[in-house]
Amino acid sequence: MVKAVFTTKVDPTYDDLPEFRxxxxxxxxxxxxxxxxxxxxxxxxxxxxxxxxSRGGRQAYFSTARVTTIKPDPSIADHFYAFVSDYLExxxxxxxxxxxxxxxSGLRRDDGGTSKGAFGRAVRSIPDIEYDLILRAGxxxxxxxxxxxxxxxxxxxxxxxxxxxxxxxxxxxxxxxDAAFSAAVKSAYEDTCAITGLKIINGxxxxxxxxxxxxxxxxxxxxxxxxxxxxxxxxxWMFDRGLLSLDDDFTILMAKDRVPDTIHRLANPDGKLxxxxxxELRPHPKFLQFHRDTVFKG
Numbered sequence: 001m002v003k004a005v006f007t008t009k010v011d012p013t014y015d016d017l018p019e020f021r022x023x024x025x026x027x028x029x030x031x032x033x034x035x036x037x038x039x040x041x042x043x044x045x046x047x048x049x050x051x052x053x054s055r056g057g058r059q060a061y062f063s064t065a066r067v068t069t070i071k072p073d074p075s076i077a078d079h080f081y082a083f084v085s086d087y088l089e090x091x092x093x094x095x096x097x098x099x100x101x102x103x104x105s106g107l108r109r110d111d112g113g114t115s116k117g118a119f120g121r122a123v124r125s126i127p128d129i130e131y132d133l134i135l136r137a138g139x140x141x142x143x144x145x146x147x148x149x150x151x152x153x154x155x156x157x158x159x160x161x162x163x164x165x166x167x168x169x170x171x172x173x174x175x176x177x178d179a180a181f182s183a184a185v186k187s188a189y190e191d192t193c194a195i196t197g198l199k200i201i202n203g204x205x206x207x208x209x210x211x212x213x214x215x216x217x218x219x220x221x222x223x224x225x226x227x228x229x230x231x232x233x234x235x236x237w238m239f240d241r242g243l244l245s246l247d248d249d250f251t252i253l254m255a256k257d258r259v260p261d262t263i264h265r266l267a268n269p270d271g272k273l274x275x276x277x278x279x280e281l282r283p284h285p286k287f288l289q290f291h292r293d294t295v296f297k298g
Contacts, residue, residue, distance in 0.1 A: 001034065001035065001036070001037045001038035002035055002038060003039050003040060003041075003125070003126050003127070003131040004032070004034070004035040004038075004040045004041075004067075004124060004125050004126060005040065005041050005042075005043050005104065005126055006018075006022050006040050006041070006042050006122070007042075007043045007044075007121075007122040007124075008022065008042055008044065009044065009045060009047060009048055009049055009050075010044065010057060010279060010280040011048055011049040011050075012049075013049070015073075015081075017284075017286070018042050018063065018087065019224045019284075020083065020222070021081045021082065021084065022081065022082040023080075023081055024079065024080055024081075024082065024122065024123060028121075028122060029070075029080060031123045031124070031125055032070060032080070032123055034125065035067045035082075036069065036070060036082075037066075037067065038066070038067060039065070039067075039168065040066075040067055040084070041061045041063070041064050041134050041135075041138075042062055042063045042064070043061050043062075043096070044057045044059070044061075044062055044093070045057050046059050058093050058280075060093035060096065061094040061096070061134050062089065062093045062138075063087060063088060063089045063138075064087075064135065065084035065085065065087040066084060066085050066086045067082050069082075069083045070083075071083065086172060087222040088171060088181070088223045089180065089184045089223060089224050090138030091138065091139055091140065091180055091183035092138065092140060092184075092187065093138075094134055094137045094138045097114070100112065103130060103133055103134050104124065104130055106118050106124060106126070135167050135171070136167070139180055141179070141180075142179045142180060142183065180223065181211055181213075181223040184225050184228070185229070185230050186207055186209060186230055188276040189229070189276060191209050191230070192209065192274060193231050193232040193235060193274075194231060194274045194275070195232075195239075195244065195252055195266075195273065195274075196232060196235060196267060197268050198232050198266075200232070208232065210230070210231055211228055211229075211230060212228065212230075212231045213227055213228060214227050214228065214283055214287040214291050215287045215290045215291060216240070219290070219294065221287070221290075226280075226282065226283060226287065227283070227284065227287045229273075234263075235263070235266075238259070238263065240295075241297075242255065242295040242296045242297040243255045243259055244259070244296075245288075245291050245292050246273055246283065246291070246292075247288070247292075248285050248288055248289070250273040250282075250283070251271055251272060251273075252272065253298050254298065255297045258297065
């Protein structure tokens with residue numbers, strides 16, 4: 001098993017849904033096969049779509065997941081799907097480069113520049129220690145951040161298992177995942193309730209807003225910002241019980257004759273969800289549809 005980086009755009013050319021699957025051509029089959037059973041990180045490039053002139057991507061690692069299986073694409077020859085589990089969004093995106101530090105050593109040329117050829121590969125194998133460093137930086141809210149000395153000290157073919165095991169074991173535990181999901185969602189929504197626009201900071205300087213899953217964890221909902229909403233406590237309770245939901249255009253839906261007038265008055269005046277500024281962080285239609293179809297009582 002080998003860890004890897006999977007590149008996916010905001011508006012992917014392939015049939016990617018990173019929370020569940022990664023679509024790729026035969027070119028990368030060997031690298032993806034090597035990663036089955038192991039962990040990968042997702043990377044968002046500068047281009048946001050297949051248009052060569054598109055720009056605006058974060059050029060950053062933004063989540064991790066575990067590759068479970070590979071299946072052929074039944075509709076396109078020589079294309080495959082890598083299915084993943086345990087998807088978890090970082091609490092902050094991690095740029096591929098921080099000053100002179102490349103989190104992927106393979107992206108660095110001998111002269112210190114960036115290798116465009118290496119960057120051109122959508123799937124890239126990485127050693128355990130580089131995966132570990134990306135995780136430490138991505139989960140900076142709940143893990144001690146990596147220092148700039150670590151890549152130099154640990155990148156010399158040193159055994160990485162002692163560093164990997166505690167992080168991976170914690171990452172699969174629910175308390176760790178809840179903390180990471182909460183930090184990522186609150187950051188995306190700027191600590192503001194998406195339905196009411198309320199932003200309440202307590203005496204300790206912490207936001208009172210809560211992170212809600214759109215597709216519940218109990219229904220295999222992923223810990224993805226696109227499957228999350230920042231909601232104040234009462235609104236969170238109502239959303240989880242199907243009294244509130246959202247249309248695909250982010251119109252706020254309320255169950256008929258079940259929602260008190262005070263909630264109608266508290267909701268955003270335009271009747272729309274307050275959205276993250278970046279499109280890639282907004283609720284995904286597939287999760288919204290699941291909530292409407294299986295949770296909403298409207």
